Amino acid sequence: MATKPFALLSVSDKSNIIEFAQGLIQSGFNLLSTGGTYRLLKEHDVAVTEVSDYTGFPEMMDGRVKTLHPKIHGGILGRRGTDDTVMNSHSIDRIDLVVVNLYPFAETIARANVTMNDAIENIDIGGPTMVRAAAKNHAHVGIVTDPADYERVLIALGDGTELTTALRYDLAVKAFEHTAQYDGMIANFLGSRVNDTQEPESFPRTFNVQFEKAQDLRYGENPHQNAAFYTENQSLKSQQSSIATAKQLQGKALSYNNIADTDAALECVKAFNASACVIVKHANPCGVAVDQDQVAAYKTAFSTDPESSFGGIIAFNRPLTVAAAKAIIDNQFVEVIIAPSIEDGVLETTATKKNVRVLVCGELPAPAQRDSQLDYKRVNGGLLVQEQDLGLITANDLKIVTDVQPTEAQIADLLFSWNVAKYVKSNAIVYAKNQRTIGVGAGQMSRVNSARIAAIKAEHAGLVTEGAVMASDAFFPFRDGIDNAAEVGISAIIQPGGSMRDDETIAAANEHGIAMVFTGMRHFRH
Numbered sequence: 154m155a156t157k158p159f160a161l162l163s164v165s166d167k168s169n170i171i172e173f174a175q176g177l178i179q180s181g182f183n184l185l186s187t188g189g190t191y192r193l194l195k196e197h198d199v200a201v202t203e204v205s206d207y208t209g210f211p212e213m214m215d216g217r218v219k220t221l222h223p224k225i226h227g228g229i230l231g232r233r234g235t236d237d238t239v240m241n242s243h244s245i246d247r248i249d250l251v252v253v254n255l256y257p258f259a260e261t262i263a264r265a266n267v268t269m270n271d272a273i274e275n276i277d278i279g280g281p282t283m284v285r286a287a288a289k290n291h292a293h294v295g296i297v298t299d300p301a302d303y304e305r306v307l308i309a310l311g312d313g314t315e316l317t318t319a320l321r322y323d324l325a326v327k328a329f330e331h332t333a334q335y336d337g338m339i340a341n342f343l344g345s346r347v348n349d350t351q352e353p354e355s356f357p358r359t360f361n362v363q364f365e366k367a368q369d370l371r372y373g374e375n376p377h378q379n380a381a382f383y384t385e386n387q388s389l390k391s392q393q394s395s396i397a398t399a400k401q402l403q404g405k406a407l408s409y410n411n412i413a414d415t416d417a418a419l420e421c422v423k424a425f426n427a428s429a430c431v432i433v434k435h436a437n438p439c440g441v442a443v444d445q446d447q448v449a450a451y452k453t454a455f456s457t458d459p460e461s462s463f464g465g466i467i468a469f470n471r472p473l474t475v476a477a478a479k480a481i482i483d484n485q486f487v488e489v490i491i492a493p494s495i496e497d498g499v500l501e502t503t504a505t506k507k508n509v510r511v512l513v514c515g516e517l518p519a520p521a522q523r524d525s526q527l528d529y530k531r532v533n534g535g536l537l538v539q540e541q542d543l544g545l546i547t548a549n550d551l552k553i554v555t556d557v558q559p560t561e562a563q564i565a566d567l568l569f570s571w572n573v574a575k576y577v578k579s580n581a582i583v584y585a586k587n588q589r590t591i592g593v594g595a596g597q598m599s600r601v602n603s604a605r606i607a608a609i610k611a612e613h614a615g616l617v618t619e620g621a622v623m624a625s626d627a628f629f630p631f632r633d634g635i636d637n638a639a640e641v642g643i644s645a646i647i648q649p650g651g652s653m654r655d656d657e658t659i660a661a662a663n664e665h666g667i668a669m670v671f672t673g674m675r676h677f678r679h
């Protein structure tokens with residue numbers, strides 16, 4: 154029987170494995186390794202025994218069977234103290250540390266034109282078996298699945314081969330999280346195809362995604378609700394900027410509602426190519442403006458609805474300037490400011506209101522380049538899953554349906570208001586002029602009431618609706634919405650069209666001399 158325990162190294166991602174192996178030898182381990190890992194270590198003069206020499210069985214079936222042997226699994230799973238006799242009688246040595254990372258299934262299925270055979274061959278079997286065995290026996294065995302842990306494991310080992318109970322437990326939880334995510338990915342891939350076909354046919358039969366806790370929250374939407382913020386598992390996470398990638402540079406801890414509203418503001422500001430400012434309150438944009446001058450963009454957005462902007466969330470799609478930060482801090486109570494980055498000096502400016510949360514999220518993708526993510530909505534006892542609404546409309550997509558043709562300036566404002574309406578809860582009505590909102594009517598159960606509210610808000614803010622354009626996130630079921638728009642002086646309307654009474658709304662627009670365009674795309678948001 155070996156006096157020193159074994160560490161078994163079998164890794165697909167071989168980064169830093171040589172240094173780690175050398176460190177393990179110094180700590181007092183003998184090393185066991187599978188083919189590819191063994192060869193790499195040998196090439197670097199690391200003393201190591203090949204698993205096949207130890208078990209007496211060659212690796213076979215193109216690597217499908219390498220470590221699946223009682224001498225390996227007995228060495229990992231044997232209960233020290235309880236199973237010593239049986240281990241001795243079968244010449245099974247202790248394997249006290251298992252270092253495994255799995256076949257790259259995620260990378261394989263992400264490749265264009267991946268074949269089903271490639272995917273199947275990249276389903277690791279022996280690796281997860283060892284990972285789960287070691288994690289189960291964490292009372293005695295350490296399991297390392299992430300090269301990022303090599304350093305802390307070597308430090309913890311020092312000159313010995315024992316890890317603390319706490320570290321073994323932590324590594325075991327991480328190992329089960331790793332295999333759960335790995336198997337979830339496989340189930341999603343196979344479960345969204347029928348009969349071994351290459352192309353996905355549908356959403357998977359079971360929906361398996363892993364979210365990692367980013368932070369505990371003080372409470373949820375209300376103080377009597379516990380809450381936490383989870384972000385998508387690293388391997389699935391989009392690389393694009395989002396609330397999940399954002400870094401907080403100053404201010405109080407983010408609340409549940411802050412995170413939800415910041416997401417709404419950031420996703421809305423991403424819709425604009427030009428420099429824009431979006432102010433969100435209770436998940437709805439209450440002021441939006443496009444202006445190269447960031448201070449002007451902020452001031453104009455704010456002036457749409459100063460009352461609602463109080464305690465709002467403000468998002469920019471350009472680096473935050475000192476001047477814009479100062480304009481905000483001097484002007485209003487704000488919960489969160491988020492921008493791709495900040496200029497030098499911004500934090501000195503915002504520090505005067507130290508509770509204000511300042512976040513940077515990294516450069517934003519162009520509107521047409523946004524990653525397609527899935528949207529989830531929990532219902533009691535279930536989950537609704539859909540593709541994110543990233544539908545884009547350009548001037549070329551617009552169908553002019555009235556006698557009056559919109560001018561170029563009106564088309565620009567129609568598209569602006571359409572972009573805002575997409576981020577306003579339905580029924581959504583947005584009045585806009587000169588690339589700024591004039592009034593936003595959100596979340597009403599009848600469309601005409603949203604239109605009335607947009608007009609009331611404009612009046613309240615001292616803004617003129619005469620000559621403004623109007624966006625409606627869905628078609629007008631009756632002509633009353635158009636009549637209402639005419640009453641407040643709306644000059645052009647953008648809406649999806651598609652109602653059985655489109656003729657009536659077109660006739661109403663013609664009667665009032667309003668230009669109207671159809672997008673053919675609806676943007677309900679609940």
Ligand SMILES: NC(=O)c1ncn([C@@H]2O[C@H](COP(=O)(O)O)[C@@H](O)[C@H]2O)c1NC=O
Binds near residue numbers: 190221276281
């Ligand atoms: N089949 C087995 O018994 C087996 N044992 C370990 N592996 C995997 O083989 C990989 C390492 O292989 P190599 O050292 O040959 O490069 C690791 O990702 C490990 O998880 C196996 N491969 C697949 O199941």
